[in-house]
Amino acid sequence: MINLLGAYNNLSQYFGPQHWWPVTPKGKLCPEYSGGPRNDKQKLEVCFGAILTQNTSWKNVEKAIIELNKNSLIDVNKINKIENKKLARIIKSSGYHNQKAKKLKNFCSFLLNSYDGKLSLLFRNGIEKLRNELLSVNGIGPETADSIILYAAKKPVFVIDAYTKRIMGRIGYREQTYESLQELFMQKLQNSEKLFNECHALLVELGKNICKKSPLCEECPLSNHCGYFKMLTSKESDLAKWR
Template sequence: MKTSVYMVYKKLFDAFGPQGWWPITADGETKPVHSGKEPNNERERFEIIVGAILTQNTSWRNVEKAIENLNRERMVDVRRVANSDENYFAELIKPAGYYNQKAKRLKGFAEFLLKKYDGDTAKLFSLDLKDLRSELLNLKGIGPETADSIILYAAEKPVFVVDAYTTRIFSRLGFTAKDYDELQKLFMENLPRDVALFKEYHALLVNLGKNYCKKNKPDCNRCPLSDICRFQKHS
């Protein structure tokens, strides 16, 4: 039987169950948790945006430490980020790496949101998906993966997030795509446009890529996709 995009999802979901992405910090707490809860206020939506930018080139564990620092200082707030001293802000997000660059990006994002949308993510997210994506991609330091993470998890609009794990796993499974857009199309055209499904699928791929389909020495014997994987069959 030909491997389908949905078949891969089904196997991963059956093996791992719900992943609860994107982690959000509950009121009064400092640590984001994988509850699977949808963001339902300004702080939660902004925290997802912050996390999507902080997670560039680093692991979620490091992002979590930076977000805890920000929560302790009540800095998950668009106005406070925009008005903060850049060195102070960079120090808070240091655990996430590339902190000077990321501080500039986050402050730039906060300034953009304030200036153009009164600091209100709901106003920004009222754009349709296509306009929202091009608005985000126009910002410095926001590439397709970051823009799509914001659109899917914070704005809750149906776009598939392609990351390095997705690219590696699907190329090993035998799917060919020349770039980000082509791989994204594979998911968008072969799955129902369902926000919850896109979130879950992306999170399942993160789990597989992190714990089984590693860059070096993938753990194919324990992998739930081993019976349909081309890489496994030829290795």
């Protein structure tokens, strides 16, 4: 059984603070890693980013957010009113742009119809109700809902993404579901929004740079926790089943 707090400490020492989620500072166009959203507009940008980042890299989302900023479209009413095709063109860099344009519009229409367009009202809900509300929006699944809850609403829920699944699978938690992995983190770590924020960000950093498709295990700060690494360094290694 992995010591998750120990693994978190190793990652934190190795990579340093992550300052998630990237948001656009006032007067600028490009999101920056500066400690997360501080106002409603930046919280809405996090919600849009969580939808846009489905099945694509952050680099592509960043370009889409720059375009949204150029068109002053980090705005619930404006997204609700804009034509689907026009919005899709603006967010083209994020991939699946037609679907994502619909998803952004679905989210804004939900917010307007149920919460007077105000994130602050939506975020007054407890985690369970908030999660159910978000999951009721067509185009928002568990990872997107949890990203919004953690990074926009700043409530403690653990986000599981493809990097986390891959890393945990190699460490020894294979064939786990989204829910079972989430439960593992939430049971083993202190229930803290700041800790969940940083831990998820660090896992993404590890997945992007070290625990890649072809992992760079020699450089990895988690090698002493990892079943794959043990197999790699043992004589009877059977790597195929860990990939």
